[in-house]
Amino acid sequence: MTQNYPLYLIALLPFLGAALNLLFGRRLGNGIVSLIACGAVAGAALVATKAVWILGHDLPTKGMLVDQFFEKDWITAGDLHVAAGLMLDRLSAVMVLIVTWIALLIHIYATGYMEHEPDYARFFGYLNLFTGSMLILVLGDSLPVTFVGWEGVGLCSYLLIGFWYQEDKNATAGRKAFIVNRVGDFGFLLGICLLWTLLGTVKYAEMGSLLNELRRPFWMGWPAGYWVAVFLFIGCMGKSAQIPLYVWLPDAMAGPTPVSALIHAATMVTAGVYVVARTHGIFDITPSAAQMLVSGIGAITALMAATIGIVQRDFKKVLAYSTVSQLGFMFVGVGSGAYVAGIMHLMTHAFFKAGLFLGAGSVMHAMGGEGDITKMGGLGKHMPITRWTFFVYCLAIAGIFPFAGFFSKDAILAGAFASKFVMADTANPTQQMLINLYPKFLWGTLTLAAFCTAFYMWRLYFMVFTGTFRGTHEQEHHLHESPPEMTLPLVVLAVGAVLSGLIGVPAVMSHGLPESVQHFTGFFEHWLVPAIVPASPEPHGHALEWGLMAGATIISIAGIGLAASLYRGGISKAAENVKNSLQPVYALLWNKYFVDELYDLVLVRPLKMLARVLWRVADAVIVDGGLTKVGPALVGWFGTRTRRLQNGDVQRYLIAVVLGAAAVLFLSTFWLPYRGVQGSITKEGRRVNLVLGEGKVPNNRLVYRIDWDGDGKFDEENVRHAEKGFFHDYQNAGTFRIVVEAHDPDWHVGKSSADWILGARKPLSVTVE
Amino acid sequence: MTFDVADLQNSAPLLLLTVAGLVLMLLDAFSRSKLVGAPYQKKMPAETSEAYPLPVAGSRGYLMPVTVLLLLGILAVVAWLPGQIHGDHGVFMYRDMLVLDRFGLLVSGICIVGAILGVMTAPAFLRAHGLEMGEYYALVMFSLAGMVILVMAADLVTVFLGVEIMSLGVYVLAGMWRKSQRSAEAAMKYFLVGAFVSGLLLYGIALVYGSVGTTLLSEIRSRAPVFASRPLFYIGWMLIFVSFLFKVAAVPFHMWAPDTYDGAPTPVSGFMMTGVKAAAFAGLYRLFAVTLGDSQNALQAYTGWVHAAYGIAILTMTLGNLAALHQESIKRMLAYSSIAHAGYLLIGLIAMAVVGDSARGPLLFYLAAYTVTVVGAMGVVGWLSRDLRGGERLTLDDWAGMGQRHPAGALAMTIFLLSLGGFPPTAGFFGKFYLFRVALEKPSLLPLVLIGIANSLISVYYYLRVITAMYFRAPAPSSEPASEPLSSTALSVGVLIAALLVLGLGLMPEWLANLCAAAN
């Protein structure tokens, strides 16, 4: 089942490349830097491919390759043992291939795109660092190891978004990405902790058999598994830019375009999808509230981002929202149990979205960095390769047969439509009906999103590549096709965007084809099911499935058609009219539903305010003031007063001596009666003994009055203490209050036990039977 | 009436001190001239500040080494005498008027060591301020003799005599800086209050004598239970108590102390803060902890002095520290701090009564540590604060930057201050540690210890203020010349010895602790 394989090389090679480039890159030429960077990734890709080959060829379906970075455990703390282990199973194999090969392509692309960058080496260092971290993420054999990669890619994302740090905007965008991701990581971390708390392990391979533990009710009526899933999904929301944590991704476009392609489209942002698939056992636990949450968030995100994408003018922003939207698709896939569909969309999306970004980079490269699509137009004739590859990508993302997007998106739609959510038995009919309707809601939302997708992608395509150029003359003069190191990846990715879907053709379509072809077209499903993830739910009946496919295609074509009618040959009057007539909607979309502003208002500002208040008020005044100002001030005040007593008048000193002497006299006599009424009580039948005075020595200098029965009259008066103390024989049973008064005849001071609590600090009373 | 020759041997320290005092007086009288060298001038001509004639050594320079040698000899005798005590009890002499026991010898030793260090640090100061007089040494000797009488006293008569002999010498010493108004005022105040309290002491002794019919402490001890309840005895005893509290400068009988310590010549202040206090505590120990009340016979339950002492200890620690808090003059700050330390010592005394004999060691150790530290500190004060125009530069501002100007002195001062503040590894720390340890054995003393601790904290503040001034602050920009530290080998050596003792007792406290614990 498991076999050792030096998987660490896959992650280590990019890290080495990063180390070399970051440490010494400034001294090396660009050529060597790119050689190191690309070489490292290529090496990783080759090793990874070899490993996947072994996995697919030599091992059974559930087999995996394993490896450990260190002999010993990575973290050992009491009963917690986390190994720095890597594992390659069929799910991570998909990811590893995507990551290494697409990273390689983008590295190659970047050698062209970034050639004029002074910080060339740093860029490639980061990029390699990212690749390594991403590989750790996908290869990690336990949640903590995944988390290491998870955070690592977050760091690289931060660094690369802020790569051009001289501009505050970029740095801020990077910071935003990191912090929003951290919010997600908060959940992720809690998920890990909760999981470990419940299962005692966080290793994927060990979790499966223990998952029943998670069915126990835990909190707020939901089972433990639900909460683990929710926490993990919060992490995924952050990393994969889902509502409400998607806000960082559009801003992240501040980074260089290859970065957007690699990190913010193809690989890193899909990590959330990967994690959900990886830990699907947790999400699958009934009741399927977690799945409903994941798919619901995915669906809404898909639609919302798609609608925003419709109106954006910045090339990369459109693509960014598109990414958010497509990630929503994937989450609907993995959330509704259609894991294969989700992962497959992840893969196809990696091809076409990376391609789209690279295409955007190519265009902006030609435009001198200009990203506003309203200033482009008619670029197709200047940049044919870019244009036609872009055309392919757009078809793919729009989901036109037989491009990759068609198969994967269709699988998701079908999966969503067919999904079954199970809730607690007690769900009342209304709830049950809503639950039953939920798959339809998902399907409907996604279909709408698919329409928007088709529309905005083609709007983009038409506005950029068709019509007439709307930019400046100078820009027009410089328009050119990009160099081969940039166009080559475009072409390769375009090929991928065309073909990658073919390994995941739905069974219904391949039905009747030759066995070998079926084997190929169902490859993706065979690869993942049942090795890692359960099979996607299939809609009941072929007709329904065909119908869904047809519907999706029609919707997409409608979207393309609408885009063509409005933007073919530039921004048409009709487009302007639509915009003007729907001004409020447009404004809402243009401002991205004011989510950033909302966050600013609800979170950022209050937090800043709170920080200031805590500092200036709580810390400076209350805490510090209370501890370091009040006390010393008080002491200081007394200090001054005390000094002032000493006014230099010697006769005052003498009076002080005499008063002091009086005080000494007073102090030394005053306490005696107090001590005299302290004592102890013992009972012998109805006889109660009372020994007064402190310690062993009876204070025979004092005289006492004793009221034995608490009636206010003293039973004994002016008695002195005998050796054995006082005693009283009670006639009747009952509880009696005893009052003792001590009196010092020499000094005429007295004290009563009524106001001086006797002995054990309890009112003096006695119960006799 | 018989006279036991052994008494001569047993009272040798006392006799030798007296004789030494006489010898020194004679030596002084037969020295050729009076003062040599210029006393300070009223005004310093600004243009000749560099050529300003420094006071030169007088012809009495040899007196200091002679005194030190004599004192060392006497110290040797004191160290030898414990061998003459057989058994647990002391040896009574002069018809039971004095007693020779290890306790008395140890306290005498502490006083003598303090005096030696004080004498070593004094002449440079005296010379610089134009008061180099042979009488100083003789008076120190006589005072010491009084202290020895007091610590060896076994009778109220000798108690009174000891107190008076000790005080008379110190009255004069306090006022020996004749040109200084402050010194005269200090002496006057000290004398007035002291004499007044002598009156109280005498009256108290008379009342006790009247009620018990004897002045012998051992007899009082055995008869006290019978008389304890009589107001006459009671009042008399409290008057005696009060007069000793005055000597140790406990609040509210302390008010003379800051003024006197502040105004007296610095070495004399040091002597008063240590020797007088040590001897007075020995007296308190003998009269109260031993005669009236150890925990065994629980006499304190009758006389209640522990309650009074409890309150006074709290007041003394607290007020002393609070008043020291804002002092600008280092000398005066030390004066108040010495009041506060009397409070800590009172804890030891109370522990003696409440906890028992195990408190003796801590009390004595604290006394020793305190003595060495304060003598050293006052030595440094005299050393570093000399003002060329006369008088002393004692304020914190004057001392700002002392760490740079005079690193050795400042370092020594730092050590002494840290010891006073109770920082390890100094004698002061171990003293406090030892003292609090024994006090904690009885829960009833816990509040006292906690207040002591709180006070330590306050005291840390003002001790550190001095260190802060010396090291952290730059000298205040001023046209006036800074203080000009004295240069004297004896002074430096004296301070060095004190500093080494402070550190040594902190690092290796056990021998002295054992010695103190065994000094019954």
Added chain:
Amino acid sequence: MSMILPVITLLPLLGVLLCLVVPREEAALHRGIGIGVTLTAFLVSLLVLSGFDPATMNHVVKWAWAPSLGIHFHLGIDGISLWLVLLTTFLMPVVLLSTVNAITEKVREFIIAVLVLETGMLGAFLALDLFVFYVFWEVMLIPMYFIIGIWGGERRLYAAIKFVLYTMVGSLLMLIALLYMYIKAHQATGQWSFAYDTMRNLILTPQEQLLCFVAFALAFCIKVPLFPLHTWLPDAHVEAPTAGSVILASVLLKFGSYGLLRYAIPFFPSAVAECAPYMQWLAVIGVVYGSLVAFAQPDIKKLIAYSSVAHMGFVVLGLFMLNPRSVNGAMYQMLAHGISTGGLFLSVGVIYERRHTRRLDEFGGLWQRMPYFAATLLIFTMASVGLPGLSGFVGEFLVILGTFSATRDAIGIPAVVEHAKLLGAICALGVVLGAVYMLWLFQRAMLGPLTNPLNKKLPDLTLREGLVMLPMLLMAFWLGIYPSTFLSDIDPAVVKTLAAFKEKNAAGPATDAPRMLGSTDAKPAADGKPALPAGHPAPTAK
């Protein structure tokens, strides 16, 4: 008998003597002595590692100091103190190297202060006798006071005295508690002893435990510093010179948490059971509060100081969750904080030396001028933020995990784990906030346009500064990448400590008189013979 521990403890004092012999003017020579001595101490301290058994005391020395009072110069090292000691010895040469340009006045005094400080710190980490511990604990105080007061910033007087007074409040109370236990131990065993084992086996009544615990905990929590006792720290950090800040943050603060784990928790199980929830809450409040206040700071050092409050909150939380994961996490966080915050302060020192300001708004865009420095600062920032692969992660992860999973361990005190999940969640929130303020710091200082003309000529790290940073960086990576090095020594000791705690807690508090663990009838025999020491079998008749 291995002499390593006394040698490393007292070696710095030898350096002090050397410094006293060398004339004041020879600043370079003094520096050389300082670095040489501390480096030697570091190398010698590495010898400790050979044949190290983390679960027991190694290289124990026990010399009589004042035996009649039960005081022994008793040193030993186990898994809990091992890495803290090595951290100390490791940091000292680095710190001294970092001061070559910063401290140019009174070099001799500075070196002496640092050396004395090192002795104090090592002694306190190694002490197995509470008297010795207290002495060294106090010995640390004065040199630090001088370091802040002499070489500090504008408000150094205030900061120095605040530092001392705050520390003294706690340590004096601790002294009282210590003495009280000493007396009680005497009552229970008939022998005077300050030995750690005696004190650990001493069982007091619940009320006594509570009071003593409060005294100990106050001393340590002030040092940590735990909210709301933290306000001395920002002042001390801001005013202290770089070296002082580094030592303060990296080592001195650790004494608080070390003391809690070594003394306060094992000594008083019933009090811990009572107080742990409060401590936990204060700790998480500290985490959130420190982070938020840090976010508002305009002064870099103050920001880092408040971040220390937050980070040390993790430590205290971890300690008081009382399970092996969280306590391991706390220990690890102590080390990590030592490296990352030390590194941050060193970095601040670098720019402070160049610009003599620490205000964030004076900087911005320094990356352009100082890329190597920026990389260094970035790494320390990320280490502080808790990025996996750097030092901060493992500790925070373990603390959060340990807190969250506290219910898994039956320590017999339900109150301790009552709010475990909530505490863990809030604590995890601290991780988020950590990123907020640290990245804010980094952006304000390093990123953005280089606008301030004063910053346009700043040189990058010099070779010496690089040498200072390099070991810190390496440690940051080491701690992040291969925590096993450290955890394999920490874990057994922590497990053992907790087992001892559990055992003592299970034995229950004393009813009226103190007793020793393992002896049921506590009172010493009437003839004054000591009760049997814990763990010894009763003598059997032959």
Added chain:
Amino acid sequence: MDFLTALMTIGLNHFLVLGLVIFGIGIMGVFLRRNALITLMSIELMLNAGNLTLLSFARAQHDMRGQALAFLVIAVAAAEAAIGLAIVVGLFRNRKSTDLDELNLLRF
């Protein structure tokens, strides 16, 4: 006659009261008088009151210790007076005044 009888019955208490009265006068003198010399004299009064009490007790108890102490006290008082006067003289030379109220250089 009554007077004589009364005279015959003068006992210990009368002397004690006299001693107390003199002591009180001395104290009040110290408290109230501003002149250093007069306060010195008042202190002497206090000492003498003590002596008187001492002697009364000694006489009443037929014990010689008290009497011996009284002699010592006289000697001490003389020494004290001498020193006190010296100090007053010293003060006067410095200040040209013996008014105690003016002793306020040292305070606070």
